Structure formats: structure tokens, C-alpha cells
Amino acid sequence: MVLYVTDVAAWGAVDGRLRAQIEARCSPARVARAGAMARQQDALGVLAAGLLLRHTLGCTDDALCRSAQGKPYLPGGPEFSLTHGGTLAAILVADGPCGVDAEALSRRVAHPERLFLPQELATGLSPAALWTRKEALFKADGRGLALFRADADVSGPTACLGGRPYVLTTQFFGVHAVSCAAGAAAAAPLALCLQTLLEL
Numbered sequence: 001m002v003l004y005v006t007d008v009a010a011w012g013a014v015d016g017r018l019r020a021q022i023e024a025r026c027s028p029a030r031v032a033r034a035g036a037m038a039r040q041q042d043a044l045g046v047l048a049a050g051l052l053l054r055h056t057l058g059c060t061d062d063a064l065c066r067s068a069q070g071k072p073y074l075p076g077g078p079e080f081s082l083t084h085g086g087t088l089a090a091i092l093v094a095d096g097p098c099g100v101d102a103e104a105l106s107r108r109v110a111h112p113e114r115l116f117l118p119q120e121l122a123t124g125l126s127p128a129a130l131w132t133r134k135e136a137l138f139k140a141d142g143r144g145l146a147l148f149r150a151d152a153d154v155s156g157p158t159a160c161l162g163g164r165p166y167v168l169t170t171q172f173f174g175v176h177a178v179s180c181a182a183g184a185a186a187a188a189p190l191a192l193c194l195q196t197l198l199e200l
Helices: 014-021 030-037 040-057 127-141 194-198
Strands: 001-009 079-085 088-094 099-104 159-163 164-174 176-182
Touching: 001 164, 001 176, 014 040, 014 099, 030 040, 040 079, 040 088, 040 176, 040 194, 079 127, 088 099, 088 176, 099 159, 127 159, 127 164, 127 176
Parallel strands: 079 099
Antiparallel strands: 001 088, 079 088, 099 176, 159 164, 164 176
16 A cells, blocks of 8 residues: 655646646546636646546546446556645555545634544544544545544544444645555655656
């Protein structure tokens, strides 16, 4: 299992020429989604996720299928989970079901007392970090946030959902929390710079 991350804040200035190079490596749907965003940082986050997909799995979104619950997968390929939040994008590639979520620690989570159990709030993790643990778990399960349940306990190193146990890890990458849910603990993230992502 490998976790790859890239931080668009570390990419430097992205002018029109460089953005065109980035977009050329992403699917038209991802480019359109990025183009609809008002802030360049948000658009680059969407495109960064596309670059990670191409770098790790050798494909764009066009090659992916979706389960009945909407979880993307690559036919015949490894299990993966893709995310972007704040200025960070990440992809987790594993041998079995997995989920990853990244959020800026500054992200405000409304009514955390409704979303999180007392023991989760007692961990000392910020609501944004706790959110990443919940979302990673639900993404690994395959039903995503449609299944978001406040009673799914993510306070410990493991959690069970849908009868399957998951190991939960939360790592901090700059001002972001990145949480993974999978059959084993996630290793330290492999940080990829823009130059590396553009090489393929």
C-alpha cells in the first residue's frame, strides 16, 4: 500500500502555458470541472488529483468505472482512493478496499458535536482531522458519504464498517490532515513535485 501526495502550494506560479501542460494530462471532464472553479488553488487541486491518477495508475478518469454506489475503480487494476482538500491532493493505492481523505486543518466543520462521538472529540484531533478519518472509512467501505454515520467510531487505530475491519491512520502534511482506511497502516506519504507528475 502506497500513499502519494502533492501540494499545489509548492508548485510555484502556474501560468497559462504550464496550466495547459497540466490539463493535457487530465481527462476533459476533470479539466471542465477545474475550469468551473473560481479560485485557481481549487482548480489546481482538482487537476493535481488527475495528475496523481495518471502517475500512479497510468490512466485518466476516462478509464475508470463506477460501482453501483458510485465508487470509482479501474477494471483489472489495483484498489485506490483519490482525494483533494485545501492545497493537497492524495491517492492511496492498496491491495484491498481503501479510502483516503485530505483536508486543510483550518477547514471549519459545523456542529462537530453532532458529527463526532465524545470519544472522538476527546482524541485532541481537530474536527477537520476527525472528518478525514470518517470520510476515509466511508470511502473504503464503498458507499461514501451517503453512509455518513456519526456513530461509526474513528477514535482508535481500527474501525469496523460493513462487517470489515480497517486500520485507520492520520498523518499531517504541512497544514493538512491526511487519513487512510485500509487493511494495513499507511506508510509515510511519498511527496511528488509537479515536475515528476508532468514527466509521464
